[in-house]
Amino acid sequence: MTERKAALITGGSRGIGAAIAERFAQSGWDLTISARGLDALEETAARLRSIGGRVEVVPADMTDEDAITALVAAHNAAFGRCDALVVNAGMGVMGAVADFPVRRFDKLYQVNVRAPFLLMQGMLPTLRATAGDSGAAKVIAISSITGVYPEPNLTAYGATKAALASMCETFNLEESTNGVSATSICPGYVDTDMSEWTKGEDAIPAEQMISGADVAAIAYAVTELGRYAVLPQAVLTRSGTNLHRA
């Protein structure tokens, strides 16, 4: 009997993270999902358990290093393996360089870059052990198209997402020979709570945005790649004339 696969997904309570969790649950994976809000996590976990598989819920704030350490320990204690680490939890703040408060820049960096780094580092022994001598384990980082192409008023956010993508690239140089590789997925606007402010008739109708399921399809496809196949980056744009815009 083959062992069940396991993933740790941050920001798994809603939006893109919940869509990825659902896609993985449909394929029989065990999951740890994390976010700050316990109620939303429990609600999503109940839905995922009805699809099948074990789901562990671990609340953690990505600005809290001790909470990240505890999240890694909880996932390892529950499943003892990690076939996919999905670093998805993130925050967005708009604002031009001219008057962007530096404390906001610091928080963005903590959540969008420092936390993914700590998670990649903390989970590395488990990822390597899961890959073993012939298998594969994947890190899937939800970056953004704003980390690839410039977008007005998203200087700080875009910089954090470019940093995340860069981390994946270098991680591959260091770890892919151990069977562990990383992919940054860089979508334009996805129909979630985070993009709420830009929806509407005068802006971008929600139904014309990328769906969480679209992002989840790419994330799951990455897990089907073998040990010797590395996808450093996947840019996912909206249709129409905005191809290289969020």
Ligand SMILES: NC(=O)c1ccc[n+]([C@@H]2O[C@H](COP(=O)([O-])OP(=O)(O)OC[C@H]3O[C@@H](n4cnc5c(N)ncnc54)[C@H](OP(=O)(O)O)[C@@H]3O)[C@@H](O)[C@H]2O)c1
């Ligand atoms: N939506 C878009 O248009 C879009 C496009 C490109 C990339 N992205 C990226 O995709 C990722 C997911 O975004 P989304 O659209 O799914 O957003 P969302 O619907 O707002 O969900 C964000 C998730 O992250 C969690 N989270 C937020 N801040 C956190 C923190 N400090 N510590 C721990 N968990 C935290 C949230 O739960 P709690 O609030 O309970 O903590 C929630 O589970 C983000 O990295 C975002 O930058 C989004």
